[in-house]
Amino acid sequence: QIAPDGEPPMDEKAKQKAQLEQLNNFFNSPFKDDRRFTIYHMAQVTRDRLETSQKLVNALFFDKIFQMLLKTQDEKNKLKAFEILCNLIQSPTHRKRLAKEGYFRQVYEALQVGKIDERTLEKLSWMTTLICFHPDMIEQIVSLKLLKFIISLVESKFSASIRSNAVLAISLLTYHESLFNELISNGVIDIVMDLCMDQNGDI
Numbered sequence: 102q103i104a105p106d107g108e109p110p111m112d113e114k115a116k117q118k119a120q121l122e123q124l125n126n127f128f129n130s131p132f133k134d135d136r137r138f139t140i141y142h143m144a145q146v147t148r149d150r151l152e153t154s155q156k157l158v159n160a161l162f163f164d165k166i167f168q169m170l171l172k173t174q175d176e177k178n179k180l181k182a183f184e185i186l187c188n189l190i191q192s193p194t195h196r197k198r199l200a201k202e203g204y205f206r207q208v209y210e211a212l213q214v215g216k217i218d219e220r221t222l223e224k225l226s227w228m229t230t231l232i233c234f235h236p237d238m239i240e241q242i243v244s245l246k247l248l249k250f251i252i253s254l255v256e257s258k259f260s261a262s263i264r265s266n267a268v269l270a271i272s273l274l275t276y277h278e279s280l281f282n283e284l285i286s287n288g289v290i291d292i293v294m295d296l297c298m299d300q301n302g303d304i
Contacts, residue, residue: 108286121160128165130153140181141167147188158195167204171211176220183224188232200241206286209245214253219260225265226254233273241279247273258268268293 128139143161146154162185170182186208189195199205212225229247232238242248251274254267270290274280284290 117156121157124157124161125165128161133178136169137175137178137181140169140185144181144184144188146171147185151188151192155194162189163198163202163204167207168234171207176218180220180224183221183228187195187224187228187231190228190235193237195227196235196238200238206245209250214250218245218262221264222254223260223263226263226270230266230270230273233270236277239277242274242277242280248280248287248289252287255296264296268296 122144124139127135130136139161143154143157146157156222166182166185170179170186173179173182181183186199189199205289207226208228212221214222217225224287232247233242233251247270251270254263255271256262259267271284271293274284
C-alpha cells in the first residue's frame with residue numbers, strides 16, 4: 102500500500118506506532134527500570150535525532166516526562182529528564198512551545214534555589230545558559246527575571262560548574278542589546294571581571 106506523499110511507508114508507520122506504544126507502556130509501568138528505559142531512550146533520541154523525533158516528544162515528554170521531572174524523587178530519572186529538556190531547547194519549534202505554554206516558568210517555580218540539591222541546580226543552571234544562547238528567548242528571559250536568578254548563582258557557595266554556567270549565561274546576555282543597560286546597572290560586568298581576575302578562584 103502506497104503512503105501519502107511526505108509520509109513514511111505504511112510498514113514504517115506501523116513500526117513507529119508500535120514503538121510509541123511500547124515506550125508509553127514502559128513509562129506507565131509500576132517497575133522503575135521500565136520507566137527509566139523510556140526516559141533514557143528519549144534522552145538519546147532527542148540528542149541524536151531531534152528533528153525526526155517530534156511525534157515521540159509530543160506524545161511522551163510534555164504531559165508525562167515533564168511532569169515527572171517536577172515531582173519525582175528519583176534522582177537518575179530527574180537528571181536524565183533534564184537532559185531531554187535541554188536537548189529540546191535546541192529545536193526552535195520545541196523551544197517556542199516550552200516558552201509559550203509556560204513550561205520554563207513551571208520549572209523555575211518548582212525547582213527553586215535553596216530547595217533543590219546541587220546536581221539538580223547544575224542542570225537548571227545549564228538549562229538557563231541554553232535559554233540565554235537563543236535570541237528568540239529574550240521575552241522569556243525578561244518575563245522570568247532570569248538575570249536576577251543568574252546573578253544569584255555566581256555566589257562562591259555554589260560549585261565551580263554552576264558558577265561557570267552562570268558566567269557563560271551572563272556573557273551570552275551581553276549580545277542582547279535590550280538587556281545591556283540592565284547588566285550595567287546591576288553591576289554584572291564588574292562581577293564577571295572580578296571573577297575572571299581572581300587568581301584564587303576556581304572558574
